[in-house]
Amino acid sequence: MRSAWRTLGLPLLCGLWLLPAGGRAEGASLFAQLMTPPGQHVARVTYPIEALVAQLRGQIAADGEPGDGLPLVLIPLGRSLQRHTAGAAHYFEAPRVVVAVTGEPPRTDRPLLRDRLYLGYHEAAGVLEVISYNDSAGRFDFEIVDDYRDGATPRLRAANRGLCLACHQNDAPIFSRQTWDETSGSPTVARLLAAAGRDFYGLNWRHGVDVANAIDDATDRANRLSLAQTVWQHGCASADRAAAVRCRARLLWRTLLDRLGSRSGGRLADDPALAPLAAHWAQHWPDGLPVPNPDIPNRQPFAATLPWQALPTDPAELRRIADVAERFDPLALRAPLGHWHADDAATLPNVIHALGQFIADVDITALDHALRGAAGMRAESLTLECTRRLRPAREDLDCQHASGLALSARHSADRLRVDRLVLGARPARAVPPFLRGADGRFHPAGPAPRTPDGAALRRIELTPDSIRILLTDDLGPLRAHLDRLVADTLAGHSDALADAPLPRAAVPAPLLPLP
Known part of the structure; x- marks a missing residue:
């Protein structure tokens, strides 16, 4: 049975206006485009929140990172304008749900939502707040879904951008610094949430601070998007x-x-x-291009409670704790993190x-695959000087070339795992494993490592007498x-x-x- 909070709808605390009916498919935010059915012009926002989260999960690839590409926390005593909506006695029964998308798209025809979509849901207000990137505008849009509750038709609205930017001073999402003590990642907050006896929409909220950290990292990356656009458009x-x-x-x-x-x-x-x-x-x-600061100070709601004291549950005391001191207020101006x-x-x-x-x-995977078969590419085969050590289940390789190339790898059966690869002056990043192909040689399982000039390491050939690699200039x-x-x-x-x-x-x- 749905909580009674979903039947409550209170007026928003900021001015709103309805988004125009037309133009959804072009010029709209990623969220608006995702919520607009093909051939239609009005967004139909998925409800309830657990169904919306499931829909977003279908748009991303599982990545094994905290939150599996969709980190989520509950914040009962936060700094949202809606934090008092549930009433002082019910902060932990109707916490704010905060979701970030950090997963990559699984296919090239899926939208790139990573670091570009953030949701804040408060059941008592019947409101879903959205920060979503708008590709055509080159910025984040601030949007609100009104009437997001049982028995109503959710409506996507644009928020008063000027009011939002009072806290979101970088035109982008913000989040607290570590150790994220307002969130469900805090053992104290998690204990009080569990005591409320709710399943919180079946969402996976029980986890450590690593998931809150993933949201924090996402907002840091999101604030670099505006820097990129500034350099691209104006630089x-x-x-x-x-x-x-x-x-x-x-x-x-x-x-x-x-x-x-x-x-x-x-x-x-x-x-x-x-x-x-x-x-x-x-x-x-x-004086340098300023790097925006999306980090608001960490706030400990129960900092005044000593370890041997019981956590406060009195509504009046919780209401006092929910008040935000000036030094923690998101309205406080934040200096840049630095300058480029x-x-x-x-x-x-x-x-x-x-x-x-x-x-x-x-x-990038698709581009690398297309380049792999490019016609007319130049190729260079290099024979490496190697030290080879046989182990019970593998062979260890330590190889070098006069050009400066260096390779350390472990060979076992049909797999060659590269531990270190230097192509040029620096070690290569994230080298994929090399797998034995039908030709008996080893080929990268992902995008090929490249030299500073862009030549791709497409093949490693092992024989009892030698180890050779093939570099191809496939960028024509x-x-x-x-x-x-x-x-x-x-x-x-x-x-x-x-x-x-x-x-x-x-x-x-x-x-x-x-x-």
Whole structure:
């Protein structure tokens, strides 16, 4: 039986206006698009909350991380405007549910929701608050689902953005710093929630602080999206339009290489194609581009309760505890976490990493797969100098090459597990296992590791006498596609490299399928 709280609906504490009926399929937030059935123009928000969470879970791939791509916490004594809605005696019977999407899409035709969708549900208010990225606007939208309760028709509305930004000062989601003592990750809060005797919609809320930490990490990444958009849209601005377009093409090229696994560094001034960006940075951000701070102070609701004392349950005392002291108020101005300076060696890698958040893992897997079969690629075979040690169930390999390449791996049966791989000056990131193919050689089970120049390590061949690797320059089709994007943008046939927001769809769509 549904709780009686779902029959209560109180007026919202911020001004709202109804989203227009038209334009849902284009120009709407990711959440609005997800909730709008094909061929219709009005969102139909899934109810109840457990059904909505299940729907979101169907949009992401399980990743084994805390929360399995959909971390969720309960916050009974938080800092939401709706925290008093249930009444002082019922904070732990009707806590706020906070959900973040951190999972990757399972296929290229699914939306990229990772770090881009956050829900806050309060049953007593019959309200679902939504922070959802809007690709066409290049920012987060703040939305509210009104009448989100039994017997009603939920309505998606846009919140008063100005009011929301008083706390969400970076136009993006916020969350508390560790140790997240307001959440169900706190043993004290979890004990009082359990004592309320509710199952809380069948949601999986019993866990440690690792799940709250996953939400905190997601909001940190989400706030970098605005930095990426700022650099993409405005950083390459130049009176020479062709130079501006080529600057964005260079950023996209370096971002794609980075996501494909090619590690390279350098400063802005080291790349001639990024000269417009270096000039704009010096003129408009001479003190550095500020890195937004999404972290509000951690608050311990029961900090005044000594270990040997009983936790307060009196409604008047709980009401007092629910009041937020000024030093914990989300309205307090937050200084930037730091600044990205043009002459800092970490700035360009930071920019590239932030832009890489607009490309899903499945997009990179599909791109790598397409490049694997590219015609006319150049290949180079290298014979490695190796020390080989036989173990009872495996062979350990420690190999080097005069070029600086280094490989440490464990070979067992049909699998080669790479423990360390150096391609160029730095170790490669997240090297996939190599599996024996039909040809008897070992091939990467995921996107191939790459050298700083982008050459892919496509094959490792083991024989009793030697170990050889195959590097291929398979990026010719990708270069050709980017050249076409430049030409199409300059001709006005595309805005992929124009001074418009960078959406995820604009990245893989022009590049796949490759010829």
